[in-house]
Amino acid sequence: MTPEALIFDVDGTLADTERDGHRVAFNAAFTEAGLDWRWDVDLYGELLAVTGGKERMRHYVERYRPDYEKPADFDVLIARLHAAKTRHYTALLGRGGIPLRAGVRRLIGEARTRGVRLAIATTTTPDNVSALLRYAVAPEAESWFEVIGAGDVVPAKKPAPDIYYYVLERLGLEPARCLAFEDSENGLRSAQAAGLKTVITVNDYTRAHDFRGAAIVLDQLGEPDRPFGVLSSTMVGDATLVNLDLLNRLHAL
Ligand code: XBP
Numbered sequence: 001m002t003p004e005a006l007i008f009d010v011d012g013t014l015a016d017t018e019r020d021g022h023r024v025a026f027n028a029a030f031t032e033a034g035l036d037w038r039w040d041v042d043l044y045g046e047l048l049a050v051t052g053g054k055e056r057m058r059h060y061v062e063r064y065r066p067d068y069e070k071p072a073d074f075d076v077l078i079a080r081l082h083a084a085k086t087r088h089y090t091a092l093l094g095r096g097g098i099p100l101r102a103g104v105r106r107l108i109g110e111a112r113t114r115g116v117r118l119a120i121a122t123t124t125t126p127d128n129v130s131a132l133l134r135y136a137v138a139p140e141a142e143s144w145f146e147v148i149g150a151g152d153v154v155p156a157k158k159p160a161p162d163i164y165y166y167v168l169e170r171l172g173l174e175p176a177r178c179l180a181f182e183d184s185e186n187g188l189r190s191a192q193a194a195g196l197k198t199v200i201t202v203n204d205y206t207r208a209h210d211f212r213g214a215a216i217v218l219d220q221l222g223e224p225d226r227p228f229g230v231l232s233s234t235m236v237g238d239a240t241l242v243n244l245d246l247l248n249r250l251h252a253l
């Protein structure tokens with residue numbers, strides 16, 4: 001049974017955006033604002049437990065900077081820092097700073113050719129999604145995605161299922177007709193709670209996460225000359241990349 005729609009997470013799934021993208025942009029925003037907040041690669045890995053950039057900054061101050069005296073207008077500061085971070089991040093994407101992960105372009109192309117609908121469910125800011133699609137996929141790629149659920153359109157971010165409910169409602173589809181693509185435990189919990197079968201492609205930040213309940217866990221989607229590595233699956237058979245044939249089999253399980 002062919003899935004009617006593929007719903008993609010963005011950060012860590014379409015591209016490895018976190019370590020060399022979001023993290024760098026947060027640090028640039030902190031420097032610009034004259035703050036001594038610095039997020040190194042390891043600390044950022046810990047901070048990723050909290051989804052959403054504004055939420056992540058608040059968590060950092062609460063958990064790691066008891067010394068920091070919050071100004072009365074702390075909410076305004078967070079909003080300003082986040083706007084600056086989005087500016088730095090989208091500029092970095094505009095310079096071609098972040099490529100797509102292996103197999104992403106191929107699978108999106110195959111879905112379009114075969115009439116499988118495409119959507120996005122992410123906690124990241126809409127401008128970040130637009131920039132990644134435009135600069136890393138194709139100038140018109142945003143129009144390939146029927147629904148883009150992003151950022152603050154729902155109040156509760158992943159691992160809450162709200163963003164997937166939002167996307168499913170706009171697609172007009174039951175979760176059983178779709179497949180989700182995620183890279184993290186928070187993403188998997190969100191998709192699962194919305195009733196979606198989920199394909200996981202791990203990255204360096206998420207390799208050790210708990211992916212119980214995922215339909216399949218891979219190191220990447222695979223290319224003809226770069227077979228995927230399987231971390232967990234009951235049914236890969238002789239497949240070496242994620243294509244619609246494999247997705248049909250997963251979906252039918
Ligand atoms: C992605 C995130 C995002 C980005 C930053 O999670 O957690 O917060 O790190 O984006 P997921 P903003 O891949 O599970 O959707 O700064 O725009 O919030």
Ligand code: MG
Pocket residue numbers: 009010011012013182183184187
């Ligand atoms: Mg992700």
